[in-house]
Amino acid sequence: MMWVNIVFAIFSFFVFVIFLDYIKNVYKTEVLLEQLFDQFLRMESSVKYEEQAMYEAIGKILGKAFFSSQCVIYVRGREKFFLKYQNMPHPKWAKLMRRNLDLEIEAALLGISRAKGGVSEGFYSVYFRKKAFQTLVIHVKNAQGKVVGVILFFYFSPIAYFRAVKYFKVNGSKLRDFLKHLFLVIREYAMDFKNITINQIKDYAVLIIDPNYHILYANTGAGFLLGSASEVALTGQSFFSYISHESLDHFQENVTKLQTVGELKTHLYLVIPQRRESQKIHVQAYMKSMTLEDEFMGLYILLHDITNEEILQQNMKKYAAIANCLFNYSSDAIFHVAPDGRVGRSNQAAQNLSGQDMPLTGQLFVGLFPKDLRKKMEELLDRTKVTKSFQEHTEIHYNDRWYNVRAFPVFVDDVYDSSVISFVDITEIKKHEEQLATMNRQMIEDLNAARTLQYELLPESMPVSSLVFYKALFQPCEEFGGDFYYVEEIIVEGKPYHLILVADVAGHGISAAMLTVLVKDVYTTFRNSLVSREDIFPNRFLEMLNEKLSTLEMSTMPFVAAYMAIYEPYSREFLYASAGMPFAIYIQKGGEVSFLGIEKSPPTGFQNGFVYHYKSTFLQPGDKIIIFTDGVEELLSFYNTYLNNIVMENRHLPLAKLVAILQGKIEDFYAPGRRPHYRQDDVTMVFMEILEEERK
Numbered sequence: 123m124m125w126v127n128i129v130f131a132i133f134s135f136f137v138f139v140i141f142l143d144y145i146k147n148v149y150k151t152e153v154l155l156e157q158l159f160d161q162f163l164r165m166e167s168s169v170k171y172e173e174q175a176m177y178e179a180i181g182k183i184l185g186k187a188f189f190s191s192q193c194v195i196y197v198r199g200r201e202k203f204f205l206k207y208q209n210m211p212h213p214k215w216a217k218l219m220r221r222n223l224d225l226e227i228e229a230a231l232l233g234i235s236r237a238k239g240g241v242s243e244g245f246y247s248v249y250f251r252k253k254a255f256q257t258l259v260i261h262v263k264n265a266q267g268k269v270v271g272v273i274l275f276f277y278f279s280p281i282a283y284f285r286a287v288k289y290f291k292v293n294g295s296k297l298r299d300f301l302k303h304l305f306l307v308i309r310e311y312a313m314d315f316k317n318i319t320i321n322q323i324k325d326y327a328v329l330i331i332d333p334n335y336h337i338l339y340a341n342t343g344a345g346f347l348l349g350s351a352s353e354v355a356l357t358g359q360s361f362f363s364y365i366s367h368e369s370l371d372h373f374q375e376n377v378t379k380l381q382t383v384g385e386l387k388t389h390l391y392l393v394i395p396q397r398r399e400s401q402k403i404h405v406q407a408y409m410k411s412m413t414l415e416d417e418f419m420g421l422y423i424l425l426h427d428i429t430n431e432e433i434l435q436q437n438m439k440k441y442a443a444i445a446n447c448l449f450n451y452s453s454d455a456i457f458h459v460a461p462d463g464r465v466g467r468s469n470q471a472a473q474n475l476s477g478q479d480m481p482l483t484g485q486l487f488v489g490l491f492p493k494d495l496r497k498k499m500e501e502l503l504d505r506t507k508v509t510k511s512f513q514e515h516t517e518i519h520y521n522d523r524w525y526n527v528r529a530f531p532v533f534v535d536d537v538y539d540s541s542v543i544s545f546v547d548i549t550e551i552k553k554h555e556e557q558l559a560t561m562n563r564q565m566i567e568d569l570n571a572a573r574t575l576q577y578e579l580l581p582e583s584m585p586v587s588s589l590v591f592y593k594a595l596f597q598p599c600e601e602f603g604g605d606f607y608y609v610e611e612i613i614v615e616g617k618p619y620h621l622i623l624v625a626d627v628a629g630h631g632i633s634a635a636m637l638t639v640l641v642k643d644v645y646t647t648f649r650n651s652l653v654s655r656e657d658i659f660p661n662r663f664l665e666m667l668n669e670k671l672s673t674l675e676m677s678t679m680p681f682v683a684a685y686m687a688i689y690e691p692y693s694r695e696f697l698y699a700s701a702g703m704p705f706a707i708y709i710q711k712g713g714e715v716s717f718l719g720i721e722k723s724p725p726t727g728f729q730n731g732f733v734y735h736y737k738s739t740f741l742q743p744g745d746k747i748i749i750f751t752d753g754v755e756e757l758l759s760f761y762n763t764y765l766n767n768i769v770m771e772n773r774h775l776p777l778a779k780l781v782a783i784l785q786g787k788i789e790d791f792y793a794p795g796r797r798p799h800y801r802q803d804d805v806t807m808v809f810m811e812i813l814e815e816e817r818k
Contacts, residue, residue, distance in 0.1 A: 177207040180304065184273065185209070187293075188258065188286045192276035197305070198269065210276070256283040258290060262301045271305050327405075330412075331421040335361045338420065347403070347427055349394040361423075366391040366402055377421070380411040390425075404429045455525075455545035459487045459503065466540065475545060477521070487543070495520060499527075506531045507538050517548070524552045568632050573598065579642050585611040585620055589691040589813055592620075593781050597788050597805035604634035605751050605804030606641055614652050620689040621649060623663070624703070624808050626751040628681035628725070637671075637680055644670050660686040661699040664726055664734040668701070671727030681725040685749050689741075694812065696747070699736040701726045704752055707766070709773050711744030715766075718747070743814045746777050753803035777811040 181193045195207040262271035277283035290297075327344035329337055340348075340356040348364055350356050365373050369391045376388050385408070392403045408424040449456055455472040457465055468482045476482060476490045487503075488496040495518055506514045506529040515528040530542040584592035592609055604627030611620050623645055627637040648663040663686045671680050683702035689695070698706065698718055705719030720735055741747075754765055768787070772780050788805055 176304075180273075180301075181207040181209055185275070188275050188290065189282040190258070190275040190277050190286065192278075194274045194276075196272040196274075198271060256280075258283075258286055260290075260294075260297070260301070262298070262305050264302065271301070273301070326427075327423075327425040329356075329361065329421075329423040329425070331361050331423060333418055333420055335421075337361055344425070347405075347425060348392070363395065364392050366393045376409060380409060380421070381418070385410040389428075392425075402429075403427055404432045452544075454547070457482075457487055457543040459541045459543055461538065461540060463487055463503070465490075472545070475521075491520065502527060502529050502543075503541060505529070506541055510538075523547055524549045571635075579606060579608075579638060581608055581610060584609050587611075587618075587620075587691055587813075590620070590689065591777060591811045591813055593777065593809040595781065595785055595788065595805065595807040595809075599630075599753070599804050604629060604638055605753065605806040606638050607806050607808050608642070608645060609808060610649075612649060612652060614658065615655055617655075618691055619652070619658060620691065622687040622689065622749065622808060622810070623684065624749045624751060624806060625682055625684040626703070626753070626804075626806070628683075629678070633676075633678075633680075637682060640670065640674075641667065641682055641684070658688055658690075658697070659699075659736055660688050660697050661734040661736040664699055664701045665732075668726040668728075668730070668732055668734070672730035674727075680727045682727055683725040683751070685719075687749065689810070694741045695738055696741050697736055697738040699723075699734055701734060702728070704750060704755065706750075707748040707769055708739075709746040709748075709769065711742055713773050715770060715773055741812045743812050745812045746780070747810045748807060750807040751804065753805045754807060756803055777809055781809055 177195050177197075181195055185191045185193045191209060191211055193207070193209050194205070197204055197206045256277040258275040258277070260273040260275075261269050262273065264270050275286065277286065327347040328339075328341040329344055330339040332338050337356050337359050340350075340354075344350070344356060348356060362370070372388070373390060376386060379386060388407050388409065390405050390407050392405055394403065404427075405425045406428050407426075410422040412419045412422055449467075450469050452469060453471055455475040456469050457472050458467040460466045463486055465482045465485050465487050473482060478490075482490070488499045491499060498516055498518060502514060502516050505511075510531055510533065512530050515526060518525050518527055524547070526546045526548045528544050528546065530544070531538060532540045532542060580596065584594065594607060594609070596605070596607070598605070606623075606625045606627065608623045609620065611618050613619075625638075625641050627634045627641065629637070644667045645663065648666055651657060651662075664684060667682060667684065671682060674680055681702070685698070685700045685703040685706065687696060687698040687706075689697075696718075698720075700706075700720045701723050702725030703719070705717035708716045708718050710716075718737070718739065720737065723734060724732065748765075748769065750765070765784075768784065769780070772783055775783075784807065
């Protein structure tokens with residue numbers, strides 16, 4: 123039994139050693155595959171890509187991984203396999219190949235049909251001239267399972283072959299997936315390179331024509347040029363079928379010439395059967411006769427597509443004709459001035475401007491003008507050369523006419539070549555500018571007069587009372603805006619009444635100023651009509667103003683928004699009526715905020731005969747009321763806030779402080795250098811506060 127245990131121990135030891143060797147080589151194979159992948163990534167990211175270098179890297183590293191430096195790689199191209207890599211350094215292989223046996227015969231020995239690509243993956247024993255060696259065949263398949271490549275390893279050592287068999291069974295699946303990805307990327311790179319090459323030569327076609335003018339050979343460029351799916355499809359086609367009728371006789375004449383000159387260059391128009399007849403191709407043709415012992419064997423033809431060049435030349439001719447037309451028949455005087463300052467070309471308008479009968483070509487440009495203008499012309503030319511700007515211009519007064527002189531530099535390859543000088547007659551524009559300046563001056567004077575009138579219409583002071591306090595804010599816009607307010611005290615039947623009017627006349631300028639005068643006139647009439655308590659109704663003023671505006675004959679309908687209120691200090695009754703105005707803000711002593719206004723009440727002048735209504739309320743000491751025009755809301759909208767928000771935040775403050783806050787907002791908005799806002803509307807606000815005074 124002892125010897126059995128000894129044998130078993132020795133056997134276990136050898137198994138353990140073999141297992142360790144197996145694990146080591148499996149790890150080695152994994153490392154080599156990772157090295158191959160890393161090298162592949164480096165080559166893939168390189169700027170210059172070489173397909174052959176990829177296959178060489180695959181062969182060398184896979185040879186190390188599978189214990190054989192004898193390696194051959196075939197890659198399928200269409201329906202055939204092509205040799206991409208071979209490495210046979212083993213001396214036995216050299217002996218086997220001593221008769222210069224090429225790999226095509228070697229492939230036949232291995233049972234590979236290069237036409238059909240049929241050899242099974244696996245292990246084979248191959249005998250050649252009584253010499254045996256082992257092979258390992260690995261298929262590389264695409265996603266559809268089609269064999270796209272074959273890798274063959276050759277083993278002259280049984281140990282290496284045995285190790286390769288074991289490790290291929292372990293790593294075969296991983297290896298196939300890796301090689302599938304590797305071959306796919308390599309083929310895509312090769313295809314991209316092919317596409318780039320084709321795109322670079324697609325305008326050139328090489329054809330070989332037989333004596334009967336049938337196509338014997340066509341390159342890829344010919345397929346592109348002649349609209350064929352491939353160059354092979356052109357073989358056997360008659361070249362005459364691609365020549366347009368207008369070029370057919372010309373082509374035959376050139377073929378006759380070739381019998382004597384041998385080669386020539388010409389132009390032809392081709393038509394493509396797959397395209398419409400109107401779409402012709404203009405080609406430059408190099409034709410060479412092919413002869414054998416003085417017998418005509420056919421033609422060698424090189425075609426270059428110049429259709430786009432012809433279109434470009436035609437467009438250039440057309441644009442040149444347009445430029446000549448613009449130059450010659452322009453009503454503006456145009457001079458083309460050379461670098462030496464002499465006139466190279468001029469049109470008829472320039473001839474008329476100069477006042478000379480002799481041609482201007484060759485004369486100094488600045489010499490065509492009086493001495494007082496020559497310096498100006500020289501400075502204009504010098505600025506154009508230095509700045510390279512197309513915006514250089516000046517104005518001159520010459521022969522009782524005004525001209526805007528513009529200089530345009532001409533550069534060739536970024537080098538100054540010449541200048542084009544144009545004279546645009548702006549005499550009429552100058553006259554209109556003078557008239558406009560006069561009108562502007564008159565308008566400014568009228569606006570100043572309107573502004574003065576507006577200030578004269580405003581009250582010089584507010585009613586002073588121990589029962590109520592009044593304050594007004596008025597910020598006029600740049601142009602007369604038409605805001606108007608008036609606060610005064612009248613006595614009716616021995617009792618004081620306060621009339622409060624805030625109005626906003628539609629429009630700006632003189633027309634708005636005239637309407638303001640009309641509003642003040644109607645207000646005066648209304649005030650004088652208040653002789654008894656029965657007359658104290660604010661809506662009567664709105665109806666009187668509406669009737670007056672409705673009778674006016676103006677190009678535009680005159681509108682006036684107005685807020686009319688009548689306050690009796692002793693009873694504290696507040697009567698109000700509005701027409702198209704924002705609701706007044708009512709702040710009660712306790713801090714509650716409400717609004718006083720009339721709904722659905724249009725501006726006066728909008729609807730003749732409209733019946734305006736009024737409302738009334740009784741105020742208490744400490745109450746505050748703010749009446750304002752819409753210009754206030756427009757201004758505060760720039761702050762992304764609203765008047766109501768400001769009032770709500772400061773409703774508990776005394777009226778004087780609330781007025782100061784709003785006035786600060788307005789002054790900050792229009793402060794010089796703070797905001798370049800144009801004042802589009804007047805800002806008008808009237809404040810009143812009921813004082814803490816005992817009733818009398």
